[in-house]
Amino acid sequence: MPKEFKVGCKVPDMPSKEQPIVKNEEKVVERKEDNMIKVGKPAPSFTAPAYYQGKFVSIDLEEYRGKWVLLCFYPGDFTFV
Amino acid sequence: MSVSVDSPFVHKVWNDSELSKMVDGGVQFPMLSDQGGKIGTLYGIYDEEGGVETRGRFIIDPDGIVQGFEVLTPPVGRNVDESVRQVKAFQLVRESEGSEATPSGWQPGKKTLKPGPDLVGNVWKEWSVKDNYDK
Incomplete structure (x- = not known):
């Protein structure tokens, strides 16, 4: 029988079965250094698809040079907080 | 601008069906899609286990320099x-x-x-x- 799960602000934990986790040791080490965001240092650049005022657009952080940017990440649409 | 792992289509429906009822005219900034969490990983706030972004907030100046950031776990909202x-x-x-x-x-x-x-x-x-x- 399907079990009901509690809704929250993240993807619900599923009962764990043996899940093959693909690990790439080299990649993990590389990422650790990439992850260090520091104040006073350049923000990592990116391009991403977005929804903006009725249209689907492509947003490139570099195009925001000359403006102040408040970049806010959040767990997901239709979550509660 | 905001970022989550949801697709731009989900952003549209969320804006149209719910957010526009809380804020006149709906969301006024781009809602970015980071499916796979690549951007979140670059900024060090992607939660790989949960498959979602945590509440990371970054202030980036006109030269593209990070001036400040704050990261919260999901249940606590930010103070705008x-x-x-x-x-x-x-x-x-x-x-x-x-x-x-x-x-x-x-x-x-x-x-x-x-x-x-x-x-x-x-x-x-x-x-x-x-x-x-x-x-």
């Missing part, structure tokens, strides 16, 4: 007023070309400090808890 206050403070500091600094508890319109030899040991004359924190 505080983010705006910080942006205004950074803007003031930038416009003054570093000659002014905003002390603890500073709000727009309040007194700033002018760091220099004369201020050493004399901050107590320029700043008080009462002036900066009492409402």
Whole structure:
């Protein structure tokens, strides 16, 4: 029988079965250094698809040079907080 | 701008069906899609186990430099007023070309400090808890 799960602000934990986790040791080490965001240092650049005022657009952080940017990440649409 | 792992289509439906009922005219900034969490990983706030972004908030200046950030776990929401206050403070500091600094508890319109030899040991004359924190 399907079990009901509690809704929250993240993807619900599923009962764990043996899940093959693909690990790439080299990649993990590389990422650790990439992850260090520091104040006073350049923000990592990116391009991403977005929804903006009725249209689907492509947003490139570099195009925001000359403006102040408040970049806010959040767990997901239709979550509660 | 905002970022989550949802697709732009989900952003549209969320804006149209719910957010536009809370804020007149709906969301006024781009809602970015980071499916796979690549951007979140670059910024160090992607939760690989949960498959979602945590509440990371970054202030990036006109030169593309990170001036500040804050990261919260999902159940606690941000205080937008505080983010705006910080942006205004950074803007003031930038416009003054570093000659002014905003002390603890500073709000727009309040007194700033002018760091220099004369201020050493004399901050107590320029700043008080009462002036900066009492409402």
